[in-house]
Amino acid sequence: MNTPDQSPLTSHESPSYSPLGYPTNLLAPGQTYETVNKTIAEIPLSHAPMSWRFGFFVAFLLLMMFLVAITWLFAKGVGIWGVNIPVAWGFAIVNFVWWVGIAHAGTFISAILLLLFQHWRTAINRFTEAMTLFAVACAGLMPLLHLGRPWVFYWLFPYPDTMGVWPQFRSPLVWDVFAVGTYFTISLLFWYLGLVPDLATVRDRARKLWQKKVYGFFALGWRNSASHWQRHQVAYLLLAGLATPLVLSVHSVVSFDFSVAIVPGWHSTIFPPYFVAGAIYSGFAMSLNIVIPVRKIYHLEHLITERYLNNMANIMLATGMIVAYGYFIEAFMAWYSGDIFERYMMMNRAFGPYGWVFWTLMLFNVLVPQALWSARIRRNTVALFIVALFINAGMWIERFVIVITSLNRDFTPSAWHMFSPTRWDWMTLFGSVGLFLTLQFLFIRLVPMISISETRELVAEREKATIK
C-alpha cells in the first residue's frame, strides 16, 4: 500500500504524544511479524480465558431471553408490546434505527478511512466490521418482529409473484429493505475478503487437524502469492469504494422512514445528514464499548494503542457536535416555520409528558460528550468507556424521542395517547443486545479479531522507515 511520506509510524521516542497531546503511536515498540502473528492468531487457537466464558454466558442468557420474547410475540401478536394507536411504532422501530446506526462505524472505519489513507483503522477495522454485521443482523430482525403478520415479511421483497403483485415502491420501508440488504451484503463481503489472508495465517498455525481443515476451508486456498495479493487489494479497494456511499445512504434511507411521513417531528429535510452523523456517533461509541474491554482482557494494548482510542473519541466529538446542531436546528425550524403543529410538537417534546426523556437525551448526547474535549479523558480508558456508554444510551433515547414523542401527539388532539412499554418491549431491547453480544463473543473466540496482515504492514512500514 502507498504510504504518505509524513508517516507518523516512525516515532520511536518514548513520549509518543504530539505537541497537542495526541498519542501518535499506531503500534507499540518492539513488535515483529511473529509477535503480531502470535498475539492475534493464537487467540482462536487456544482456550478461552475465564472472562470470555463469563461474558459469553451472560450474553447467551440475554439471547435466551430474546428467544422467549420472540416466541411469545409470534404466538400472541404485537399486542404484547405497548404499541397503540396513535403510537403504532414502538421499541421495535427505535431499536431498528439504533442498531442500524451502530452498524455505521464499521464501514466508516473500514472503507472511508481506507480510502483516505488513515492508518489508525488497522487495529480496529476487523472489530468494527464484525460489529457492523451483527448490529445489522439485530437491526434487520426488528422490522420483522415489528410486523403484525411477520410470516408474510417476504411481501416486502420484489419477487415474481404469480398474482403480479409487487411491493409499493413509493414507501420508504421498501427502500429500507434494499438499503439495509445491500449494506449487509457489502459489509459481509468486505469483512470476509479482509479475513481471507488472516484465516490462512490461522490455518498455518493450527495444531489440530480439524482446525486446519475448517480454517483452511474458509481461507479459500490462500497461498500468500503476489498475484493473490494483487487481486485481493484490487477487490478490497473496489469494495471499499462501493461501501463508502452506502455509509451515507443507509441511514439517509432509514431517516426517510420518518421524513417522508407527514407527522410533525418527522417531516423534516434535516433528517438524512443528521441521522448519518448520529449513526457514526453511536457506531464509534459502540466500537469503544467493545474495543476497550477486549483490549484489556486480551492484553492488546500494544496493537490497539491509545492513538486509536483518541482518534475515535475525536470522531465522536465531531459527530456529536453535528448531532447537537441537528437538535438545535430542529427546534429553530419548528419555531421559524410558524407552523402550529411543528411548534406544538417541539413544545411537547421538551415540556410535555415525555419532557424528561428529552432532557435526558440532551444530557447524554450533548452535555456528557463535551468531556471529550479533554485529552485526559480521551486517554483514560475507563472514562472513555463511560462516555461512550452514555452516548449509546443517548442515541437510543434520541430515537425514542423521535419515534414516540412525535407520534403520541400529532394533528388531532382527540387521538392523543401516551405510550408505555411493557416488559416484552424491554425484553426485546435487551434480548437484542444479547444477540449482538453473543455474536460478538463468538467472533472474538473464533476469528482473528485484528487484521493480522494489515498489522504486519504496520511493522513493515516501521522497518522501512528505520532503514531509511
Add this chain to the structure above:
Amino acid sequence: MKPEKQIPITDHRSPITRANSSDEFAPGASEWPAGLSRREFLRLSGATLALAGLGACTKQPLEKIVPYVEQPEVVIPGKPLRFATATQFNGFGQGLLVTGYEGRPTKIEGNPTHPASLGATSVWAQADILDLYDPDRAQTVTTGGGIKTLDDFWNALNLALESVKSAAGATLRILTEAISSPTLLAQLADVMQKFPAARWCIWDPLNRDNLNANEGLCDFSKAKVVVALDSDFLYTHPYALRYARDFSNARRTIDAGGARMNRFYAAEPTPTITGSNADHRVAVSAQDILSLTQIIASNLGIGTRPTGEVDNKDWVEAVVRDLNANRGAGVIIAGETQPPEVHALVSQINMKLGNNGVTISPVPPLALPANRIGFRKLVDEMRGGTVELLIVLGGNPRYDAPADFDFAAASEKVKLRVHHSVYFNETSRHSHWHIPALHFLESWSDTRAFDGSVSIVQPLIEPMYAGTSAHEILEALTGQSPRTSYEIVHTRWQTENPVPDFEAKWRRALSDGIVRELAAPSFPNHGESPALAASVSPPAEVQRTEVRRSRLELLFRPDVSVRDGRYANNGWLQELPRQFSKLVWDNAALISPQLAKREELENGAIVDLTFRDRTIQAPVWIQPGQAENSVTMPLGYGREVAGRVGRNVGFNAYALRTADAFWSGDGLTIRKNGARHSFVSTQQHHDVHGPRGILHDGTFEEFVSNPHFAQEKENHPSIGETLYNPKEYPYKGYKWGMVVDLNVCIGCHACTIACQAENNIPVVGKQQVAVHREMHWIRVDTYYSGAADDPEFTHQPVPCMHCENAPCELVCPVGATVHDDEGLNLQVYNRCVGTRYCSNNCPYKVRRFNFLEYNNGLSPTEKLVKNPDVTVRSRGVMEKCTYCIQRINAARINAELEKRTIGDGDIVPACAQVCPVEAIVFGNMNDTRSRVAQLKRSPLNYWMLGELNTRPRTSYFAKLRNRNAALVRSD
C-alpha cells in the same frame, strides 16, 4: 367405455344406439320412435340413470348438509331479508327493520315509516342484536339452581294457583316493567278479572311518574325557541329519535332555504347530549330548576311565588324575552327527573304562551288494567307476608329497587317467587323459579309507541333457548290451554277486529311495522289513568333551607350506555365511550371542576359518598359543565349477577337511591379516602389546542353576514400546486363522498355502534382500551371550549376521510391500502402485513389495528351476529372505515341488474342510516343533484385539517350557534 358392452339393449334399434354407431344426427333422430314400448322406455331411462351415476364418481366431501325440506318463500341464500318489528324502550315501542340472512338476524335498523324512529335507532336498539346472541343469556328454566323443564314450571305454577284461587287471588301479585303492549295489558286485565283480589304493579327504576298527566308531545320542527329544563329530550326520552329529527330540522340553516335557525336554551345540572347542543346552556343544580321555572313562570305572568333565588338572571331574562317574542312557536320541556311541580308549571307556561295545540299536543293516554298498586304498597304487602305468589315479569327489582324499601328482605317473606327475564340476574338468583324470557327477536308481541302508534313485534328467529314469553305466562295464569305467543297475539287482534279482510290488514301491519287499519286489543276494566302511577310514593316535600347551598346534591341518572343496568352484559355498550368523559367499562361519580378543586380530587380518586345514612365508595371523574355542587351517579353498574361481561363493572349507585331522593337529593357528604381507581377513557384531550383546522364554528349572525366565514379560516393549497398531473385521476364514474353536519350532530354515538354492528368490529375489553386499542371505525370526538365550569361542547364524528391525496397509501410498503377509481381509500386485509406505517401517517388517526387476535374465543352464538358481507379481520392487519363498501357493492349489483346507475340514496352507510338527525350524508359527488353534492357546495362545508392537502372526501359543516345578543359574553 363403450355403452354397447354394458347395456343390454344394444340390439334394439333405439335412437341412442343408432346415434352411437353411425350418424349422430340421423334423419328422424329427434322423432319419438314408433314402436318404443313402455318397457323399453323404462329400460332406457334406467340405463341413462346408471350412466349418469357412473359419471358422477367424484368423491364428495364428508359433510352433512341439511337442505330446506320445504324451500321457504322468498329466501335466497346470501340475500338478506328485512322484516319490520319493534323494540321497547322505557316501556314505549320503537319501530325497527331487522336484516336477516337465511333466518339469522344480523343488523337492526330503524323503521322509516314508524313515527318514533323515522329510520333512526338509538344505541340501545343497535345493541339489542348482541343481546340476542349473548351466550350468557338465561338458557333453561331453573329452580333452586337446578335445571328444570318448562313443563315442570307449568305444573308448579298450576299447583300454586290452586291455593291462590281459593282466596280469589288475594295472595297473588304480579310485578311488571313499564309495559305498553296492548295484548299484554289485555291479558293482564283478564288475569285481574279472574282473580279479583289479585293486584299488579309496575316498577321501572327509570319511570316517568313525575310527568303524570303533564306529558306532552312536542313538535320541535315548529319551535323557534326551545327551552329544556333538565331534560334530555334528544337522547334518553322515549321519543328522542323523533324529537332529535324535528329539532335538527329546525336548526338546519342551509336546507331551510333562507336563513332560519331555532334557538335553544338549556339548564341542567349535569351535561347531557341535549344540553351540550344548547346555544345557551347554564349549569344549575337539579333542585334549583324549580326556582328557575318559577321565576320564568312569574316573569311570563303566571302567578307563582318563586321559592328560591338563582344566579342566572341574564339567562332567565333572555329566555323570557325570546319565549314572549315567539308565542305559539316555542317549546319548554322539563325532564322526568324533575318533580311534578316543575311539570305543572311547564304546562302552564306552554299554555300561557299559546304553544299548546301548535308545538305541543297531548299524548294519547295509555289505558291500564284495574287493580294496580304502587310499588311501595307492594313491598309493604310482601313484607307483611300477605303475598304468597309473586310473579315478576322482566326487570330486576332486587337490584334496582330503592335502597330504603329493602326489597330483598321483603321478598324473602313471599312463599313462591317467579322471575321471568332474558338474563339470569340478581332477582332471578333470589327467586324460586327463573323462567328465561324470549328476546323480542324470538317471539311475538305488540307494543305502543310514545305517540300512541302501535306495532306488532314479530320474531326473526326461532327461540334459541328453552324460554317463553310473558304472554304465555299470563295465559297460563288465566288457566287456558297453552297457546303460543303468536296465537295469543294474533287471536287478540282478530277478536278485536272482526272484519272480513283481517288477514290482509294484519299482513300489511306486519310488513309496514306499524298498525294503521286495525284497532289494538282493548279491555273493559280500566284502572285509573297513569297519573296514579306513583310507583314509589308521592314525591317528598322539597325541603328548602338556607343552609342548603353549602350542601352537596346527589343526582341519579340512567347511564348513557347500560341505562338502568339492563344492558350491563352488552359488550358493545360497555365499550361505547360515554358521551363526554369517553369512559368505557365504568361508571364514575361525576363532579364539577370547582368541587374537585375544593376537595382536592383528581380523576379516579375514590371517595366515600354518604347520603341518607348510607355510604358507598365510588371513583370520581371531573366533568366540565357539571353544576358546582351536584354529583352525578350513573345507575346500572356494580351488577353482581350479570354475565361475564357485566359482572362487577363499576359501582352500584342504587345502594344510595331512596324513594325520597329518587332522582336527586341534597345532603351528600363526600370524603376522599385515598384509594384510586384506574379509569379508561378513549379521549384524553378535549381542547383543540389552537387553530388546528379541526373544528370550525361560528354564530348564526356571523353566518348571515358572511356565509363563507368557515371556509375563509381554511388554508388549502390549491389543486394545481402539485408536481404531479392534477388531472391524472379524473374520477369519471362515481365519486363517493360524505358530509358530516356538525351543526346538527347531537353527539349521541349511535353511528359508532351502528358501524360496530355492521362491520363486525370486535369488542376488545377494558385492558385493551386502556392501551388505546379500541377498534371503532367511527368515533365521536367531543371538544370543550370556554371556561371549565361553563364550557361549550362540540361533537365531531370522525370516520375515515377517504383522502384523495391519502398519506396512508404512500407509505404502505406492500400496497395494502390503495385508492380505487371511485375515490375510495381501500384496505386490503389479505395483503396487509401490519407495518402500521399508514396509521402513523394518518393525521386523523382513524385507522385501527388488530394488535392481538380479537375474534378468538367467540362462542357459536356470538359468531352468528357477524355480518356475512364483511370480512372478520384477524390479528396483525390494519382496518378502518370503508364507507360501508359492502353496501356500495350491493347497490352496484342491483343497479347493474336493473341496467341503471346507482341513484342518490341507494347507498346509505350504517352510520348515516342510524343517525337520528341525518347529520351524515353519503353519495356520489359527480351527480350534481345528489344530496351530498349539494351539501358540498354549501359555504359551511370545510375539510378537517384541509391545510395538509389531503383533499378528504369526508367533509364537515361548520357548527353554528344561534346566540342571543343579550347573552353574548364580553369575551
